[in-house]
Amino acid sequence: MLYDIQASSIEGVKNYLSTFNGKVTLVVNISSKAGYTPHCSNLWSYARTCRQLWQLQKVHDEFKDRGFSVLAFPNNQFGSMEPGTNEEIKDFIKKHYSFVTFPIFEKVDVNGKNEHEVFSFLKGLEKRNYDDFTANNSEEAKNNQNLAGQAIARISHGYEKFLVSRDGRMISRFNWQDMPLDTIPRVQGAGWTIREAIDEVLG
Amino acid sequence: MLGKWKLSVNTPFGDEIYIFDLFSDKEGYYGVIGNDKGFLKSTNIKVSDGKFISWTEPTKTPIDATIKFDASVEGNLMVGTVKIDEYLTVGFEGVLE
Numbered sequence: 273m274l275y276d277i278q279a280s281s282i283e284g285v286k287n288y289l290s291t292f293n294g295k296v297t298l299v300v301n302i303s304s305k306a307g308y309t310p311h312c313s314n315l316w317s318y319a320r321t322c323r324q325l326w327q328l329q330k331v332h333d334e335f336k337d338r339g340f341s342v343l344a345f346p347n348n349q350f351g352s353m354e355p356g357t358n359e360e361i362k363d364f365i366k367k368h369y370s371f372v373t374f375p376i377f378e379k380v381d382v383n384g385k386n387e388h389e390v391f392s393f394l395k396g397l398e399k400r401n402y403d404d405f406t407a408n409n410s411e412e413a414k415n416n417q418n419l420a421g422q423a424i425a426r427i428s429h430g431y432e433k434f435l436v437s438r439d440g441r442m443i444s445r446f447n448w449q450d451m452p453l454d455t456i457p458r459v460q461g462a463g464w465t466i467r468e469a470i471d472e473v474l475g
Numbered sequence: 476m477l478g479k480w481k482l483s484v485n486t487p488f489g490d491e492i493y494i495f496d497l498f499s500d501k502e503g504y505y506g507v508i509g510n511d512k513g514f515l516k517s518t519n520i521k522v523s524d525g526k527f528i529s530w531t532e533p534t535k536t537p538i539d540a541t542i543k544f545d546a547s548v549e550g551n552l553m554v555g556t557v558k559i560d561e562y563l564t565v566g567f568e569g570v571l572e
């Protein structure tokens with residue numbers, strides 16, 4: 273289960289993830305400079321990041337008294353939007369997203385040969401075929417493929433979200449466009465919004 | 476206060492220049508703001524005492540939001556804040572060109 277996996281807080285507290293055993297959690301790969309690309313303005317890049325973190329904080333606050341927490345893992349694999357060290361990330365978030373109080377973990381990889389076990393677990397452990405941009409049969413591609421199978425489960429963007437039950441099972445996955453405060457499912461047929469899913473799993 | 480303002484919006488990702496073109500007629504104030512990434516029509520422009528100005532920019536892309544500018548004006552200088560919905564506030568300065 274998820275909570276058996278070793279993961280440290282951004283402050284370096286070892287085995288921090290285990291302290292959430294018994295809670296429903298929403299695991300998110302964040303980047304504090306999301307949207308920071310040449311084709312998007314600085315203001316809108318900052319707004320997009322603020323909006324994600326703000327809405328995550330809102331659901332954290334709404335459900336925390338029922339045994340829920342957002343768990344954020346900084347990640348730099350999508351457009352170098354999280355280039356700093358753990359210390360720099362922590363300071364940047366504290367300064368520019370001062371509303372954030374949900375737990376933040378160490379910076380990790382979410383895809384590839386160095387991906388953290390948390391994300392191997394969340395994406396599913398079985399090996400699958402896939403044909404994303406790394407699967408071109410080159411040695412580099414093979415080396416970068418997760419041995420346990422990223423496959424179609426590969427994370428494709430920052431702010432993908434994984435809902436985990438109190439006993440550490442992955443229940444539901446939401447992509448970056450699924451906003452925490454959405455009132456209708458963004459993907460047709462998905463069945464539930466993030467808030468509905470959290471409420472249901474909390475029981 | 477009327478004319479072309481060069482605004483520098485201070486974001487954590489770096490300052491960003493916008494041009495705010497403010498004009499008026501007998502019906503009221505009008506404006507557009509933007510840069511090489513695109514322009515938006517300003518709405519709800521309010522000027523008081525010739526010293527304060529506020530305006531909004533409702534947007535649908537890249538995200539559905541309302542940007543609100545509030546500033547005090549002294550001569551050809553403007554200083555204020557930009558707010559996007561309830562989650563973002565940054566400062567800006569402007570110079571009348």
